[in-house]
Amino acid sequence: MASHDNLHSRIVGWLKIILPLSALVLLSSVFLVARFKEHRGTLPYSKIALKELASVQTVADPVFTSVTDEGQHVVVTAKEATPRDGDYNVVDAVGVHGILQETDGETINIWSDAGTVFSAESRTILQGNVRIETSSGYNLFTDQLISAVDRTDIESPGPVRGEGPLGTIEAGRMEVSSQQTAEGTEEKVTVVFKDGVKVIYTPQTQ
Amino acid sequence: QGTEVGFGNPEHDSSAPVEVVADQLDVQRSEGKAKFTGNVVVTQGLMKLFGDVVDVEYAENAAGDTEIQWVHAIGNVTLLNGVEAAEGDDAVYTVESGVVVMTGDVLVTQGENTMAGEKLTVQLETGVGQMEGRVRVLFNPESEPEKTE
Numbered sequence A: 001m002a003s004h005d006n007l008h009s010r011i012v013g014w015l016k017i018i019l020p021l022s023a024l025v026l027l028s029s030v031f032l033v034a035r036f037k038e039h040r041g042t043l044p045y046s047k048i049a050l051k052e053l054a055s056v057q058t059v060a061d062p063v064f065t066s067v068t069d070e071g072q073h074v075v076v077t078a079k080e081a082t083p084r085d086g087d088y089n090v091v092d093a094v095g096v097h098g099i100l101q102e103t104d105g106e107t108i109n110i111w112s113d114a115g116t117v118f119s120a121e122s123r124t125i126l127q128g129n130v131r132i133e134t135s136s137g138y139n140l141f142t143d144q145l146i147s148a149v150d151r152t153d154i155e156s157p158g159p160v161r162g163e164g165p166l167g168t169i170e171a172g173r174m175e176v177s178s179q180q181t182a183e184g185t186e187e188k189v190t191v192v193f194k195d196g197v198k199v200i201y202t203p204q205t206q
Numbered sequence B: 001q002g003t004e005v006g007f008g009n010p011e012h013d014s015s016a017p018v019e020v021v022a023d024q025l026d027v028q029r030s031e032g033k034a035k036f037t038g039n040v041v042v043t044q045g046l047m048k049l050f051g052d053v054v055d056v057e058y059a060e061n062a063a064g065d066t067e068i069q070w071v072h073a074i075g076n077v078t079l080l081n082g083v084e085a086a087e088g089d090d091a092v093y094t095v096e097s098g099v100v101v102m103t104g105d106v107l108v109t110q111g112e113n114t115m116a117g118e119k120l121t122v123q124l125e126t127g128v129g130q131m132e133g134r135v136r137v138l139f140n141p142e143s144e145p146e147k148t149e
Helices: A002-037 A047-055
Strands: A063-067 A073-077 A080-083 A090-101 A107-118 A123-134 A139-148 A153-156 A160-164 A167-180 A187-201 B003-006 B018-022 B024-028 B033-044 B047-060 B066-081 B084-094 B099-110 B113-123 B128-132 B136-138
Touching: A090 A123, A107 A139, A139 A167, A187 B033, B003 B099, B003 B113, B018 B047, B033 B066, B047 B084, B066 B099, B084 B113, B099 B128
Parallel strands: none
Antiparallel strands: A063 A073, A073 A090, A080 A090, A090 A107, A107 A123, A123 A139, A139 A153, A139 A160, A153 A167, A160 A167, A167 A187, A187 B018, A187 B024, B003 B128, B018 B033, B024 B033, B033 B047, B047 B066, B066 B084, B084 B099, B099 B113, B113 B128, B113 B136
């Protein structure tokens, strides 16, 4: 019987030595493995992109507001605006939306794919799917529009087409301008369609 | 003392689309006035109205749709209505009632005959015209006289 007990205690004796040793080995290998992992993987930004980002001050969702001397409120927003080679006089913008609030309550909304604001001449040139919508019922499309920012003076150098209060309208050119009335009391907005115009009015059958 | 004159097709439909073609259009936004200038041609069905300047007055009706109240042609005005032509200095066309009133040395030509007077009122839908003011009928001597009703 004794030998049997002897065997048992000898196994336990050995285990008391082996088990702590293997625990030690396991523990140290964790640190070994960890150290290898550190040096791989590249930085997310390449050097060139970094330099370019630093030099170009692209402004996201810029807002340009001004009040003209005749009291019209002008708000121009865009998805992105980038000053051209550093000077803030010329700013190129993408996804432009201009809102003109006339003093007589009329609102003119203008959208375009792209535009450039020349603040020195307080003028913007909008191009690409230009759409003009006025609260008086005009909804016009053209390719390019030149609009002053300090007064109501909008001009489309090319053909314009769309809807007006009278019906569908097509014209070679269009100008929207406002003049003080003779007495100078309130300002009258005139829309002129030039270089040939065609209007189709469809009477509403009662 | 108007003299009746037949004036073109009686099936004129005054609810047909009206097309206006011109060199230029000025719109005074607040007053609902549109001024067409330069070779203006107003076409509705078979009716054609020519003028140097055409003023169109429009307003919003109860339903909120824009309705042309009247079309006022000024200068070298010619009204064609299918066959006949009427010329004058000034013409006002009230779209809803389909009535054109032309004034100023009015001359109506029907084939070889012409009728002159000071004022011509045409009901486009019935094709009947009333000429008033020093009405004179000028027969063309070569053709045999035609009876004017």
